[in-house]
Amino acid sequence: MAGVLAQYLPPAALQLAYLIAGILFIQGLRDMTHPRTATRGNQISAAGMFLAVVVTALWFDILSPLILGAGLLVGGGIGVWLAVTVETTEMPQLVGLFNGFGGGASALVAGAELIDVLAVGDSLTIGLTATAAIAGIIGSVTFWGSLVAAGKLHGLVGDSPVSTNVGHAIKVLFLGAAVVAGLVLVIQPDALGNAPMASWVPSYWVLVAAASILGIFLVVPIGGADMPVVIALLNSYSGLAAATTGFVLGNTALIIAGTLVGASGLILTVIMCESMNRSLTNVLFGGLGGDDGDSEEMEDIYEGNIQETSPEEVVMLLETADRVVVVPGYGMAVAQAQHAVAELVELLDEHGVDVEFGIHPVAGRMPGHMNALLAEADVPYDKMRELEEVNPTFSQTDVAIVCGANDVVNPRANEDDGSPISGMPVLNVAEANTVIVNKRSLSPGFSGIPNPLFARDNTSMLFGDAKESMQDLVNDYKEATD
Amino acid sequence: MAGVLAQYLPPAALQLAYLIAGILFIQGLRDMTHPRTATRGNQISAAGMFLAVVVTALWFDILSPLILGAGLLVGGGIGVWLAVTVETTEMPQLVGLFNGFGGGASALVAGAELIDVLAVGDSLTIGLTATAAIAGIIGSVTFWGSLVAAGKLHGLVGDSPVSTNVGHAIKVLFLGAAVVAGLVLVIQPDALGNAPMASWVPSYWVLVAAASILGIFLVVPIGGADMPVVIALLNSYSGLAAATTGFVLGNTALIIAGTLVGASGLILTVIMCESMNRSLTNVLFGGLGGDDGDSEEMEDIYEGNIQETSPEEVVMLLETADRVVVVPGYGMAVAQAQHAVAELVELLDEHGVDVEFGIHPVAGRMPGHMNALLAEADVPYDKMRELEEVNPTFSQTDVAIVCGANDVVNPRANEDDGSPISGMPVLNVAEANTVIVNKRSLSPGFSGIPNPLFARDNTSMLFGDAKESMQDLVNDYKEATD
Amino acid sequence: MATELSAFVTNLTLFVLAAFVGYEIITKIPTNLHTPLMSGANAISGITLLGSVVVAGAGENTLATALGFLAVVMATINVVGGYLVSHFMLDQFRGGGN
Amino acid sequence: MATELSAFVTNLTLFVLAAFVGYEIITKIPTNLHTPLMSGANAISGITLLGSVVVAGAGENTLATALGFLAVVMATINVVGGYLVSHFMLDQFRGGGN
Ligand SMILES: NC(=O)c1ccc[n+]([C@@H]2O[C@H](COP(=O)([O-])OP(=O)(O)OC[C@H]3O[C@@H](n4cnc5c(N)ncnc54)[C@H](OP(=O)(O)O)[C@@H]3O)[C@@H](O)[C@H]2O)c1
């Protein structure tokens, strides 16, 4: 028995609805090319999704609308709750978590489909089993990989590198196991004949288990700060998995939407790798950033060259400054200092200081992370300058305030000394008259290497939590200018 | 009996070949986004076409390879001959001519297809007749419209405006006739029963005849300088006609390629209309540019205010100039003066003068016309400046040489006086210290309105053919600086 | 077999065209919108929900239905959450623009 | 009828995607390449040659064959001439670039 719509309309109507959904996805992305239209774009894309889901639900033979409804309700509720309660700083891990769920869903769907086809008494065609195998592997890897990535970003999973050789062997082993299970599924879907469990299509679940372990071992040895790259890549995979499913079901909406996601994930991955001047292979298999043997080198560089400063002194500098550039980094996000920073900038602006943000493309932990945080704190769009725009202005800048950033202002990136960041474009804050660096200690940033900027003559360290320090600056500046 | 390839390969192989051809077309266009890769892009696109044609010829049942081969040979020969012998200045009409042939081919194909289907004894399905009707109308309009357009550009067809009311009535009449014939074709393809001529599908040829007359009457009243817009629009139509044919034949290559052409033609049309600050309706139905009643107004403006100059005087100016901007226009193209202009610019450059071209987007008769001509004369790419780039520099320019341009330097465009060009962005040459305008007389340019620039105090007219005048300047400058 | 292959090539054609569209559009999106883009693209990838809906609906088999239910829940979280997060972020960019 | 409709929607999907691809790419092409673009696009529109080839080939009917022959000639002029003209123009741009 077909669903409500299918009784009255030709199959072409369903296809047409999917085409319209596809157009809405594309138009949504096109609107994402400008901040002014981006909100609308997101809504258009959501409308496309709504259309596709509703039409599908009304089209196909729904024997258990109750179960479907319950699933939608539960999932929707959890989705809204997570989206509403999360802090902007936790966005990266939330996106990772969502991504994992998407992958998990496609692995489960493929399995359910196999079982369902057998239950109806149909045979498993090659097209079906082959796609199920692909969706199963990608989906499982995405689910567990994303979960580990989200856990790392949230600080739940530590950076405990598995010794690389053993690690690589494990990965190869489980990838092999998944592939073998997939081949069995495709070539001999009825390998177990009429055994009691045969109707569960066990070879598929072996594949899922192997791919799950693979997913975990793939992501665990990757450094925490590379998680956004991992998530973008996994997102690209899950898009491709959706497209693959579309090939089997002959579903245009799945093909178009999946391909768009695949392209988006891949492009973001490449962009992130390029801004860090690292290859994708290096990110995925290079292990963690700097090694800890650097601590000696660090002492050499820092020894006797570190000047400390206090909020009061910084405020005195700010009072006489004509131009100030604030460089935010991951520490600002962690400390949730964006509101305090925004207030400081607004104050300076009110007092006639030419003040701007200098935003590095990979500052923080996601591409555009700083922009999203600062926009949340109501910083006007035209105060946020990109690297290429702001770099030439540092020589005319009186004070550069580095707030919780480290690698993105490390001058060693400009030297070709084989350090993990060499070749990465950085913000040349040292060209400013005075540099104030606010962080809690001299400990390194993501890349794990020391930062000679801290030891420069024109650099002063303002040690402390970013939020507290910025709040201090705001208060002191208010007092001083009152 | 199927063709060679079809005997051994599944139909999917043909589709795959078409997909590859489609990818080559797209990649070809992508390479067209930069001059450095554009030649390669054109070759890639041609390779796609070659693939599509060869595969098609080998796939389908070719009972008369001789006829096919002969057709390809004759057509190819004529194509090469035309392309090789034509002057760069005649490009616009040649492109129009080619476009017409494309349209004619699709109208003929649709007719041949109808006759063929009847001959085999099959019946004419709605899908077939409907597309044939569309292809017939668009193809015929394109053929005759392009021919008239090419004729006007080549000076073979004069600008003899048909009185608008009668003209509109004729257009409506023949459009109606074509549509009625099309409806008969679709609804009653066998209207004539077994009459002797019935196998020729007469309703189709009535449609073609009506559409042909429509095509002629559509283009004849449009001004000669608007022909590029007409050709781009017709090109867009012929692309859409190809896509429509693809819908019927289920041919992916036709759909993709046709749609790309349709998009390209439409975008070019819109860009041209925008740079002329006119609506498409105004171009197509507005009749000819300025009316001749302007001659009195012209005398008023020019009377006693025109200063003439000589090549010798211009050279004296050039000898002391630090910065010179050359503004080429349609007259340079007509006079084939591009080589002389290029030589002059090179000479000035050698003598340390800062010299550049200021190129208006609709200078000449096709978008990018001037760039193509100057590139042919080996002018380096970085000497050609666009309107937005060059306009702010006129105030620091000593001499602006206007060579065969008129409308694109007409200051009246900046005044909202309802003239045909008001609102069109123009090159503000009058801001230069001295303006030299080289043309043969005071007669107006395409828009038919007088140009107050010629009467300005800092403007001197260098009357004469562009090629001769520029050559004089080159010779005199050489003598003077020897 | 033959028509299956044809259908495959048709799907491949859709895939290729969509890939070109995706590439051309996404490379145009500015860096500062990459975080909301990631979240929005993520939501789109929840399109697997379509597959889930069909399977959860079919319900020929209890196990399949249970798996389908779980899949619906997960995919819905992905879709609803992804779009909402993206919306909140983008909302803060509004009023900006240049 | 039903499968014909489905085929139509599939073709429509291809059309829509190709239109997006075309729009995104062609709006990126700089003005100074618009003349060669026009000539090149023109050549692509000679793709109707495919239809002509099939018809000229089939040859079930003399009149159809004659028309097909004429169509092949015209379409080939369009294709060969268009690409060549575009090639000559573009060749002169080479060495340029920035
Ligand atoms: N954005 C992306 O898309 C992306 C993706 C992948 C990787 N990455 C990587 O992430 C790094 C980003 O550079 P970044 O300069 O933004 O960050 P970073 O190099 O990771 O440095 C952040 C600094 O913030 C300080 N910090 C931490 N918590 C703080 C708090 N509560 N208050 C004040 N300071 C605090 C830390 O120093 P203390 O501990 O001394 O306070 C740390 O040195 C780059 O290496 C980049 O390659 C970015």
Ligand SMILES: NC(=O)c1ccc[n+]([C@@H]2O[C@H](COP(=O)([O-])OP(=O)(O)OC[C@H]3O[C@@H](n4cnc5c(N)ncnc54)[C@H](OP(=O)(O)O)[C@@H]3O)[C@@H](O)[C@H]2O)c1
């Ligand atoms: N580029 C495009 O895509 C495009 C498309 C459609 C329409 N148009 C229109 O074409 C016009 C282009 O402006 P334009 O300034 O380039 O040209 P224009 O306004 O048509 O003026 C050209 C001038 O060249 C002079 N001329 C003709 N033959 C000459 C020769 N042998 N030697 C010297 N001078 C000669 C003519 O004056 P004399 O007779 O006195 O010599 C004429 O005034 C605009 O109105 C535009 O809207 C352009």
